[in-house]
Each structure stands twice: as structure tokens, then as C-alpha cells.
Amino acid sequence: MDEQYKPGTRLLRAGRPHRGWVNTPVTRASTFIYENVQQWRDTRARREKERLLSYGARGTDSTHALEDALVELEGGYRAKAYPTGQAAIAVVLLAYLKSGDHVLITDAVYEPVRRFCAEQLSRWGIAFSYYQPDGSDLADQIRPNTRMIYAECPGSLVYEMMDLPAVADLARRHDCWLAVDNTWGSGLLYRPLALGADISVCAATKYLGGHADVMMGTVVTNERAWAPLERATVDMGQTVGADDAYLVLRGLRSMPARLAMHERHALRVAEWLQSRPEVARVLCPALPDHPGHALWERDCTGTNGLLSIEFARGIQDADVERMIDAFRLFGLGASWGGFESLCVPAYMTRARTVADWSGRGAVLRLHIGLEDPEDLIADLDQAMAALKR
């Protein structure tokens, strides 16, 4: 019914009550009381296929409203929410893979996923290996038992792009699932499912929540990929509380406005950084000198608050660490996507095992928040003085 509207309008309308309150009331719930035995039996028979109220862990009005908005956001078939982004990734890997299978993981992957593979997948007898962040060696890396290509596009820390429609073709030819971590794009800037992926994962902790006050992960799939995810999610007891679902749904309403502002501020800060002799390169796919710029232009509708600085040769990690300690506005902390500016050192030679970062400069990742960009520039300017030994 909402097909006639543009994505921004549809996102504001999705997951809302059909009449009455603007927002879906928060339903904190475990037990659902049935009318009678017939309804109880009937619900239990149908709940695998249909979305019904039957028990808190399987969904409440609050989580169903969030799921509807997520499906609208990512353009998929159905959605599920998880306590963290990492939990969503863990369920995705375990839902589609079994002992004896092999999964190809991007070398640009969010770091904790590497540990999950090494510590957990290996215990389940699932083999994994890493491919180049731009996907250039994927065709050569596929094995007879490869059942999933796991991508992250743009990649963590330096935002490598890959040709996702081409990777989707390759995956289909080899009967592999294509799962994409879409935290960077958050469904507004990038839509993996529309580009051919089967599964899109998002750390809603970042831009969907948007206020650094909630943890959540989301997964949206196409129709083909839905059943294994639904099964694994129920079997692993994965769900989210109604209050958290409400917070993410509330964050979603202002996400287009926030992202537009993050983009404007980040591009202003990037422009200033590019004029500095300490900076070899500002890494952001929206900038024409980024290696993934052409793909970004083709597949993304904008950029966000993330920028990484590659420093000039001669500036060492220890110098960058002094700069971090000198910041007054940029906080040193994990995660991003809240309203505030953050930084974190990116030790790239350790963060990549296939891509070669030797000979490149030290890297600092910035999240440009909603503060006035001129204040952020002044903070960067004063903190850069600490780079000098």
C-alpha cells in the first residue's frame, strides 16, 4: 500500500499502529494467554510459518513492529532482532552452516567475527578462510564445500568496496548463501538484498539506535533464506526485550535526518584533513581517491560519519596514541553511530591477514558526530600538535 512513497516516507510509516497512537505501545511480555485449547493447538501448529503471538521469546507487538520496519528498511522478506550485532552474526553463521562446510570471510570483517570463527566455528567442524576485501580472489577461493560467502561492504576501518552483484552471481552459481554485514549502510545508504545478497546483518547498536543507549543486532533475509534463520533463532533462544525494540524503532524514525547530518559534517572534516601535511590520505568511499569510489557511486546513496585518517610516513602508532589522549571532544571508544564523535586507533597490519598493509601509514578511525564540525576541526587541530615528538 505504501509502494507509492519514497523510502524516507515509508520508513516513517513502517511498523506503526494502523490507528490511534503514533507509536506502538511497549509490550513487556513473556506469557500469552490463549482463549482455549483449540486456539492453543492451532497457534502452535501455525507459528513456524506465520507470525503469531504465542510466547514472549517468539515475538511481541513491540518486536513485530520493529521487524516490519526492518523489512521496509532493508527491502527483504522477514526480519529478526538479536541482543547485539555480534549475536546476530553468530546466529547467521550457525544457521546456514554445518559440520564439513566451508565459509569464505572477507578480510575486511568486523574484528570480533575473526575470533568467533577461530574459537567457535572450528569447534563445530566448520572450515573458514579469508578473501581479499575487494573480492578479487573470490572465484579462486571457492571450494566444493563452500556454502557461504560472508561479506562486509564497505569494510570495517578503511571501507573497502566489493562488486556485490557480481559476488551474488558467483554465490548463486556455486550454491552458496551470500550474507552481508550492512552496519555501515544501515539499510539507507546501502541495500545488499536489492544487490543480490540473501542475508543482511546490521549492528542496530550503531545508526539504527543512533543514541549510544541500546545494543541490538538485526537480520533481514530474502524468502529463500528465511526458514533456516527462523529455526536457528528460536532454537538458540534469541530475542530482544520490548524496551530495546522500542528504542531502536524510535531511533529509526530520525535515522535519515541524522545520517544526512553525519555525512555533511564528515565531508567538511575530510576536506579540512586533506589540507594537512600530517595526513597522507583521508579514507572514505565518498572521496574520489578512495579505491572503492566508483562502486560506492554506483551502489550507495550517500556516506555516513565514518572517516579514517592514514597519516604521513614517519608518524608512528605511538604518535597517534598521544594525539588520541589530547582530544577534548572526540571520545576514545568502541562502537559508533551515536550522536557523538569518537575515535579508535586502527592497527591495520593486525586487522588484515590477506590484504597487505605493510608500508602504509598509521591509521586512526574517526566517527564524526552531530557536534558543530568547526568545533571538531578545532579539536583535531589542537590534538594534532601532540603528533610531534
Ligand SMILES: *Cc1c(COP(=O)(O)O)cnc(C)c1O
Ligand atoms: C559494531 C559492529 C558489529 C557488532 O555490533 P555489536 O552490537 O557491538 O555487537 C558488527 N559489525 C560491524 C561492522 C560493526 O561495526
